[in-house]
Amino acid sequence: MSETLETTYRDALRDAIREAMRADDRVFLMGEDVGDYGGCFAVSLGLLEEFGPERVRDTPLSESAFVGADIGAAIGGMRPIVEIMTVNFSLLALDQIMNNAASLLHMSGGQFNVPLVIRMTTGAGRQLAAQHSHSLEGWYAHIPGLRVVTPATLEDARGMLATALRDPDPVLMFEHGSLYPMKGTLATDAGAVDIDHAAVRRPGTDVSLITYGGSLGKALAAAALLDQDGVSADVIDLRTLRPLDDTAIVESVRRTHHAVIVDEGWRSGGISAEISARIMEEALYDLDAPVERVCTAEVPLPYAKHLEEAALPQPPGIAAAALRTLG
């Protein structure tokens, strides 16, 4: 058995960046406050000191230009990791992400691929109100030409970046803001992980709870509640939202015949809808009840704690939905 170390999600992300930068001169980190400040959520703390300001590059507030510049740098032979502080600000760079990063390869008939990793913080739950609480990872998963990954565990925080950097095409990595302080142990030799497959985080037989990212913990908490009611939940962590691992979803539904999708995105037109539609298409006859969705209420998220909590998926609501599917 390999040795383990105590770490956090934040530190695991940092270790992954550091390792990638040590291993490959082409890799560099760019974004607002990644350097002197140490990263708005302290992910890059200390990296400036190790790698210097060329490779840990602070940018002015100019999301469109610096994301676009990293697309150019990727085409120019580098392997940029760009940090957009939060998904909320990524809207300013969306034209570059959709019209350039995701399109150049196809539009050029295969000539220009864009090996770029874009990291951003996503999610609500910290009373940051309407403009700082979006969960848009599922929305980004609509765009062909992108891969979207959502590390929910320490292993994935540590391992997804290396795999993403080997991808010749743009990868968006969404880190849920509430996970940074998450503690746990990790093998000292932890490294690259597969990003093609979903994972069963808790096997069960009665109902599938299909989720990812910041909602995984809530789904597991709901599973614990359900356990008390004698209901065995199968908890699927999708890990990658584009492309979705249909096989894993369908296999779980075949086992349980009941499914609840848990997604911190808004309900209408969220990734939850896509998952439901795929179950409709690929496993309808395995269902014993309609698939349920537990999502964020369709409101710009409020600041007040009680309102924000009411707006977001919570374990009791997830458990209740599961029980509803079980009739």
Next chain:
Amino acid sequence: MSETLETTYRDALRDAIREAMRADDRVFLMGEDVGDYGGCFAVSLGLLEEFGPERVRDTPLSESAFVGADIGAAIGGMRPIVEIMTVNFSLLALDQIMNNAASLLHMSGGQFNVPLVIRMTTGAGRQLAAQHSHSLEGWYAHIPGLRVVTPATLEDARGMLATALRDPDPVLMFEHGSLYPMKGTLATDAGAVDIDHAAVRRPGTDVSLITYGGSLGKALAAAALLDQDGVSADVIDLRTLRPLDDTAIVESVRRTHHAVIVDEGWRSGGISAEISARIMEEALYDLDAPVERVCTAEVPLPYAKHLEEAALPQPPGIAAAALRTLG
């Protein structure tokens, strides 16, 4: 019976704008090339001459600022109609649309509503390639605080704007680029139409074809093909993508027990997924077969005609999907 006139989708849109501007001094039109050029698709041709440059206001290329400015103008008591030439460029203004237009009312605890209409051209089919062929109206329908309307007929081109301008909140209106030259007759006294309900454009009994906007014609063509096979299709024009008219969708499915969603958006995470998920939730037991989706292939759209045609929903593919649901 009221008198009728021969008109086009383009002229109907222009008449609607003209009427609104004549009726209400607060209404004005703003956007790139709406004035001297007459609108990139000639919708506003002649309006500058009638209303002058203050009310038919050409803007510099600066989508974020001029959409943001129209949000400000709406708060300031005006009723702006902003034209973003095409949905492809609206990505540059998405931050303003999501973080301001859609959020200000809620974020301010109900103090500042944004009575703004944003018009844009959407869709593919004219060999305009990857950066000029998006169909993102369904994607925009994810955002709480917005209403999304998609006129597919002359009546709606003529009538939706007036209703949208009466809405105290932001309305996005998507005009499919291939519809502008569409000809037909319209009552001379045609005016505001309801925008809350979907419409049955062709009643049928065997399968529901659920669609909107530029795909309505294709769905009707598919219905004609199906007719030859003795299959009677119920064609639903959603008209408004947010909020969706669930009742109309469910009623149709209850009648036909089979459904095909036709959407020019990309499949994964498109509005087609949301419609499928709602049928799952509200009418699962009425279905005799899984709901099918006929969407655009998940590629940045290619220029070459044969590739573009292959990428888009087409009547034979729609008919085939309908037949598949019928077994």
Next chain:
Amino acid sequence: MTTKPAAHKRRATREEHRLGLLRTMTTIRRFEEACVELYSATRIRGFLHLYVGEEAVATGVLAALGPDDAVVSTYREHGHALARGVPMDAVMAEMFGKQTGCSRGRGGSMHLFDKSVGLIGGNAIVGGGIPLAVGLALADRMQDRGRVTACFFGDGAAAEGEFHESLNLASLWRLPVLFCCENNLYAMGTAIAKEHARTNLAARASSYGIESAAVDGMDVLAVEEAAREAVRGIRAGGGPRFLELDTYRFRAHSMYDSDRYRNKAEISTWKERDPIDALVTALRAEGHLTEESLAHLESDIGEQIARAVAAAEAAPLEPVEDLTRFVCSEEVEA
């Protein structure tokens, strides 16, 4: 008593005015000091950005506006809200997430709104408010209102594309906007020399054909004078004006910031220019402020804050059932 009553009156008014400025700045300072404690006590949550050190900017600029003017602000906005006259109780209740808050608890520290005083919000997207201000000014021009819209933003915001687009629009259309760039030399942890190829922000604004000035943002009287002059010019139909207000935040960017990127010496040099101390010193030198009156002012403000906190504590929460209210308006126009 009989000599020069008018001049005496005038001097008294000027004195009162300055004491009013002192009261405003001190209110902002003490309010935020209370917020820090309330944050530690977890009564206030979310992001909290303090204005400590920058009080002269909001106070001076807003002293130059009339009651019908409009204000567009940022996430660092307690100063703007209080100086503009949003009741302290409503601001405090907002930070507590209560129904009586100026945004009914939905906004928090970053999103203070008050229609009654023309405060069109806190905006937490850097640069996001600038186009709004341009549009408000456009609406005013199209409706022939004499209103001026003051738009606050930071040095960091000036690097965003929206800044460029908006200044161009405002200048092209000669709109009544007063751009107020709070240049505190940092955008979070990024020093201005890493943000801008040319750090002279007043010159940047001039390049759009906008009359611009750099002002000592630690001197409330200088700020007010510059703002009055600018507002006069705008009201006279001269188009937008731009003020670069040179200032400094004495505290970290937000409650999460450990302020690694600034050196102590720089901070203490700036603290020597504390705008409140400077005004106190000036008023004392002129004999307009005694120990006693200052103590009185402080205790007054202290009581006001205590009352605001008590009221916020006691205030009701918005009912959870109202979560989805205000996503759409409740009334449709006839």
Next chain:
Amino acid sequence: MTTKPAAHKRRATREEHRLGLLRTMTTIRRFEEACVELYSATRIRGFLHLYVGEEAVATGVLAALGPDDAVVSTYREHGHALARGVPMDAVMAEMFGKQTGCSRGRGGSMHLFDKSVGLIGGNAIVGGGIPLAVGLALADRMQDRGRVTACFFGDGAAAEGEFHESLNLASLWRLPVLFCCENNLYAMGTAIAKEHARTNLAARASSYGIESAAVDGMDVLAVEEAAREAVRGIRAGGGPRFLELDTYRFRAHSMYDSDRYRNKAEISTWKERDPIDALVTALRAEGHLTEESLAHLESDIGEQIARAVAAAEAAPLEPVEDLTRFVCSEEVEA
């Protein structure tokens, strides 16, 4: 024969060089004239933006680049592609939507790409290529390549936020980019005075600390000289340069434009400055061009175009089954 062979040689080369510029400009002109016909014949579809009148800009600038340099272009890019050396057959086939097109038929007129000559595309989002160019230059700097990236865009693009953000980045980081602003006085139907509060675009670039010059874009020799000087400065490590190239499009914005917004007199005044006519006149005056050699040049080009059209007609279509190829790369790095 024995006197000054070196000087004679040198003059001959200079002459040849100028004849080469003439050939390039004429090739672009005749190519586009053919495109208009092919458009009417519906062999070419989509949007088609012609460069007629502006040929001296692409021709002059690209004459100043070396083979390893990079070029970022717009949707009005036939001139850039041809002057950069993308084979005409590949350009024509692309406009026909054929597999042999330089983007395998997926791009069309607005998206010409050719990795072998460093053409990193046509971009149909106005301003969208500017950040890419900055990033290419950043990659070159980080990898110590001596490459220069030339980035073309229009006067309209300069109003976009990305222009501002990108020029700031390039200047801050002193990156090897040559910004080439094709100022043809209009953004579609919007005249420059309605686009920019200050219409001097070279001055706008200077405001970012970028060395800038305005150049007569109808004079290919002036353009080339200015570009050579700028490229020299960039390669010497002096950071980015900016050229405002004053030019005019003789035809409408695109095939859909009825050109209502320009008056005939303006157009014909500019046509008098036709860059091809000007060079022909100069070469003739210097005795370097005869009727015969000009006719020969024209017929040469005509044949080349005819061959390109024939090849494009004959070329295969990309198989429909390959529709989804190149959405993702086919090989993952080891």
